[in-house]
Amino acid sequence: MAEMVIKNGVVYDPKNGVDGERNEICIKDGKIVDNVGAGAKVVDAEGCLVLPGGVDGHTHCAGKINTARIMSPHDMRYAPVAGLSGPEPRTKLLRPQVGYNTPNTHGIGYRYSKLGYTTIAEAAITPMMARHMHEEFESIPILDKLALVLLGSNWQVMQYIQDGDSEMLKSYMAWALLASRGYGVKIVNPGGGSNWTWGKNVSGLDDKVIDFDVTPADILVGLAEANEALNLPHSIHVHCNNLGIPGNITTTLATMKLLEKVKASQDRQVMHLTHMQFHSYTGTSWMDFASGSDQIADYMNSHDHLTFDMGQMIFGPAMTMTADGPTEYRNARMFDAKWSNYDQELEDAGGIVPLSYTPQHFAHATMWSIGLELALLVKDPWKVMFTTDNPNGGAFVNYPEAQVLLMSDKKRQEVIAGFPDMTMDRISLPNIDRELDWGEMTVMTRSMPAKMLGLDVKGHLGAGADADVAIYDVKPDKVDVSVEHEAVKKALSFAKYTIKGGEIVVQDGEIMALPKGKVYWVNAYENGIVQAEKDRLMTDLEERFKKYYSIQLSNYMVEDAYVPRPVEIRPEVA
Amino acid sequence: MPVIKDVVCTFCGCLCDDLEVTVEDNKITKVGKACKLGRAKTMGMFLHERIEKPMIRKNGKDSELEECSYDEAITKAAEILVAAKRPMSYGWCSTSCEAIEKAVVLAEETGSLLDSTANVCHGPSALATQEKGAPSCSLGTAKNYADLIIFWGCNPVHAHPRHQTRYSTMAKGAFTPNGKKDKKMVVVDPRNTDTAKKADLLLQLKPGSDYVLIESLRAIVNGHADILPDEIAGLPKAKVMELADMCKASKFGIIYFGMGITQTRGRYKSGDNVASLLSDLNQTNKFVMIGMRGHYNVTGFGQVAAWEAGFPMAIDFSRGSAYYNPGETGTNDVLMRREVDAFITGAADPGAHFPQESIKHLYKIPAIQVDGYANPTTEFSDVVIPAAIAGVECDGTAYRMDGQPIRMKKLIETTFKTDEEILTEIIAKVRELKGNGGA
Structure with a gap:
């Protein structure tokens, strides 16, 4: 592959201590290198912002989203974000695009690339449905992908925890990642998915799961310990119990404290808490519901074992999709909305409900404020990942809107001015004047997600990194984002260049090439589990498949055909 | 003789994946475990034109x-x-x-x-999903949990022959270890089909009145039985009440529906109403549905x-x-x-x-x-x-x-x-x- 050099850019690369410097970025064979020959293709960044390619560490982009597409032909025609949503005809290069919250696969690939994002992590897939997810992954162009595998209501997991059999738990966790070609472990409403198959839920960390002698707390600690014993690159990735319920901050804080006792196997968090906005509510009902962001931030600022992502809300139509089955049923009944449900045998629940958020409602206005408060009140940006829990809090094409909100107090105040009075004593955002700088923004959208996931080759521009680069038409030393937020938002929406694996895929906001992305997955089974334990696991699984599953064990694992460009990561055996 | 195990049957939407196929000289000579339809399909190239x-x-x-x-x-x-x-x-x-x-x-x-x-089959099911969603589950979940199985406008004995033994009425699961003994089976169909003959309850409704029957069940489930007439969809009210009581008494119910819902009068509105009924029922107990897809x-x-x-x-x-x-x-x-x-x-x-x-x-x-x-x-x-x-x-x-x-x-x-x-x-x-x- 030809060499390339990016000149005259203002580079932010927080991992390598580069903070707005006019460095050259050299690229060879898809990787960042220290220098290139004189014949290298020159990309003139003309004083513009140069960042590592964006990393979305939590997005619902393949799998469940397809049921949402089938449910919502209305979404296919929404076009609230010009150039990044709605129907677009095919071109010589591009396939047709549709949708806003649930675009077709091609739309997802093109639009993330236009935003300067190059890597996405599907946030929730059961092992049994992983084959479907990989089919969609293969259809999403350009981007690199990875998947977080749902294990928080899994029968095998709960059985082995109940038995106190930590070796089996480890073996199964490693096998589940292998079977699904998954990257990390996701836990959604631990235990609640299993109870939801009976139409029930759990109400907190210490409830008993109906069919197993375990609690959500047992599941969290058990999986966290197994995760660290396997030395997986990512920590457990947790969606707490009681999402979206006033007063749920008690459960969230208890979950945070619970994990203090587990030690991380490497230099990263021991637990990532996802879409924190939905879990930071005080009060006892929607009447006295208010932001608890200060309590969460206090805890985060005084502890170092956790990271979280925002789950920022975007006003307008959203599509909620989660393995938290009971939450979706509650949403559907509360808003009289259409409701899809899926209980996956032995593995987890799931639901889908379209919602719409409006600044005219104090509850939504408060939720919108909480996401921003969390990101602004936590001092260390390395603890915070930027997300909207796409498309639960809002569609990813709105990332620039929310990013600019973090960088402009003026823009925030403009929005807050339109809120109903009932909002004001529930939020602290009006009194927070912090504005993120480019370095901090780069951490939250690139460096931190890569570090949190344990993806060494992503999120930075040091030698050896994948040559994923985003260049935006913003002159960091000339622009005042606080005031010129609209112009900056536009620049972040349509990258001047997006370079993926050393190839220019976007230029001046238009797609130029359609390389196929890789899929990262973690193989902790091959070397991480001794043969005797593998045999013990297989004996048990054979029995379980015969009795309880509806497909054969031999037809269960994702075949090589579905992962044509894999990047296999084998953790060091402890 | 080379036997290929765990072969996926490509006839109906059951997609049974446990067939045992014997291949000799590039010819399929035996298909084990399949139903009649699956065997004919798998051996098709040696049987058909x-x-x-x-x-x-x-x-x-x-x-x-x-x-x-x-x-x-x-x-x-x-x-x-x-x-x-x-x-x-x-x-x-x-x-x-x-x-x-x-x-x-x-x-x-x-x-x-x-x-x-x-377009000539379950298309209206997709339209119903777009109206009201699709509360569903995997077939294995139904096997493990369902204690009430309703076949509505479908006839699996002939169209999906292994459905009942692998996934539904006769299947033994985690919470239904005795198979049929742990389950109740209801058939809603104008015809007394071969599936209906084995049902615990058959509601032989008047053709084309599915929507009325679903709506009546919703009325009963929501506590409005008193407003219903004595005859509903050609059935005595007591029989409809009996089905509603069975629905309410179940721990995990499932409706498997076919062309009787999607291609009769009411079409997607009937499917929409099934989803609404399930949304109502889930206030007290788990209830889901799966469309009996053909191809x-x-x-x-x-x-x-x-x-x-x-x-x-x-x-x-x-x-x-x-x-x-x-x-x-x-x-x-x-x-x-x-x-x-x-x-x-x-x-x-x-x-x-x-x-x-x-x-x-x-x-x-x-x-x-x-x-x-x-x-x-x-x-x-x-x-x-x-x-x-x-x-x-x-x-x-x-x-x-x-x-x-x-x-x-x-x-x-x-x-x-x-x-x-x-x-x-x-x-x-x-x-x-x-x-x-x-x-």
């Missing part, structure tokens, strides 16, 4: 089909599609998802309409079309972007309006299943068939391209009726091209003829 060679009609519909090469047939097919102003692509449900992806590309490339067999991969068509193009069926690419308006853009909508001027179909048999008005129009326009077997569609096709049988002669992906994808196996070698290969070659030819690389 195979299309042996590509064929073209050179002098209009009344002339004979004449054998030709794959290249000639594929070129002719591409010429027809490129010359058409309003081409339609239909079917692609008894083939692999990999082939379906190519069918989507071809439809985009030719500005075509694209639809599946759901083994019609579910896969909906999945692939949704992720590739945004919609599960009835897609119109004539604007360059995907447009969807079933009722306007469904296959039989456009055929009955005589709007289509070329037709390509694969892995389906519209000739046997479409209304006469549609067939009459198909007889007037150039038609292309891609299939392994001759069938009524062959009779009016101008280009006939033989294909390998997916799941027997080539591998690929299929989606079970509950949305579970499974990889089909290749069991024997073949000289026939696969659907995927044929579509890929037609796409290449279309691009060549258009001479602009696509757009």
Whole structure:
């Protein structure tokens, strides 16, 4: 592959201590290198912002989203974000695009690339449905992908925890990642998915799961310990119990404290808490519901074992999709909305409900404020990942809107001015004047997600990194984002260049090439589990498949055909 | 003798994946564990009339089909599609998802309409989902949990013969260890079918009154039994009350529904109301539904079309972007309006299943068939391209009726091209003829 050099850019690369410097970025064979020959293709960044390619560490982009597409032909025609949503005809290069919250696969690939994002992590897939997810992954162009595998209501997991059999738990966790070609472990409403198959839920960390002698707390600690014993690159990735319920901050804080006792196997968090906005509510009902962001931030600022992502809300139509089955049923009944449900045998629940958020409602206005408060009140940006829990809090094409909100107090105040009075004593955002700088923004959208996931080759521009680069038409030393937020938002929406694996895929906001992305997955089974334990696991699984599953064990694992460009990561055996 | 285990059956939406197939000298000599339908399908190429060679009609519909090469047939097919102003692509449900992806590309490339067999089957189920959602579960969940099974307007004994032993009435699961003894079975059908004969309760309702019955059940479940008349949908009120009581008493109920819901009076509104009933029931106990899909991969068509193009069926690419308006853009909508001027179909048999008005129009326009077997569609096709049988002669992906994808196996070698290969070659030819690389 030809060499390339990016000149005259203002580079932010927080991992390598580069903070707005006019460095050259050299690229060879898809990787960042220290220098290139004189014949290298020159990309003139003309004083513009140069960042590592964006990393979305939590997005619902393949799998469940397809049921949402089938449910919502209305979404296919929404076009609230010009150039990044709605129907677009095919071109010589591009396939047709549709949708806003649930675009077709091609739309997802093109639009993330236009935003300067190059890597996405599907946030929730059961092992049994992983084959479907990989089919969609293969259809999403350009981007690199990875998947977080749902294990928080899994029968095998709960059985082995109940038995106190930590070796089996480890073996199964490693096998589940292998079977699904998954990257990390996701836990959604631990235990609640299993109870939801009976139409029930759990109400907190210490409830008993109906069919197993375990609690959500047992599941969290058990999986966290197994995760660290396997030395997986990512920590457990947790969606707490009681999402979206006033007063749920008690459960969230208890979950945070619970994990203090587990030690991380490497230099990263021991637990990532996802879409924190939905879990930071005080009060006892929607009447006295208010932001608890200060309590969460206090805890985060005084502890170092956790990271979280925002789950920022975007006003307008959203599509909620989660393995938290009971939450979706509650949403559907509360808003009289259409409701899809899926209980996956032995593995987890799931639901889908379209919602719409409006600044005219104090509850939504408060939720919108909480996401921003969390990101602004936590001092260390390395603890915070930027997300909207796409498309639960809002569609990813709105990332620039929310990013600019973090960088402009003026823009925030403009929005807050339109809120109903009932909002004001529930939020602290009006009194927070912090504005993120480019370095901090780069951490939250690139460096931190890569570090949190344990993806060494992503999120930075040091030698050896994948040559994923985003260049935006913003002159960091000339622009005042606080005031010129609209112009900056536009620049972040349509990258001047997006370079993926050393190839220019976007230029001046238009797609130029359609390389196929890789899929990262973690193989902790091959070397991480001794043969005797593998045999013990297989004996048990054979029995379980015969009795309880509806497909054969031999037809269960994702075949090589579905992962044509894999990047296999084998953790060091402890 | 080489026996291939855990073979995926490619007949119905049950997609049983435990077949044992014996292959001798590249011939399938025995199919173990399959039902009658599955065995016939898997051994099909040794039982049925195979299309042996590509064929073209050179002098209009009344002339004979004449054998030709794959290249000639594929070129002719591409010429027809490129010359058409309003081409339609239909079917692609008894083939692999990999082939379906190519069918989507071809439809985009030719500005075509694209639809599946759901147009005359479970299409209204998708519309119902768009109205009210689809509260569902995997077949294994139903096996493990369901203590009340309702077959509504379907007849699995004949259409999905292993459904009851593998997934529903007779299946033993974690919380139903005694199989049938731990479950109640209800059939709602105007006919006393062979499935109905084994039911604990049969509601033989008046044909076409499904919506009324669903609505009445909702009234009872929501505490308004007193407003209902003595006779409901041709049934005594007491019998309807009995079903409502069974629903309320169950811990995990499931409605398996078929054409009796989707293609009778009320159509998608009946499906919409089933979902509403389930939403009501879930306030007290778990209740879900699964559509009894017929073609083994019609579910896969909906999945692939949704992720590739945004919609599960009835897609119109004539604007360059995907447009969807079933009722306007469904296959039989456009055929009955005589709007289509070329037709390509694969892995389906519209000739046997479409209304006469549609067939009459198909007889007037150039038609292309891609299939392994001759069938009524062959009779009016101008280009006939033989294909390998997916799941027997080539591998690929299929989606079970509950949305579970499974990889089909290749069991024997073949000289026939696969659907995927044929579509890929037609796409290449279309691009060549258009001479602009696509757009």
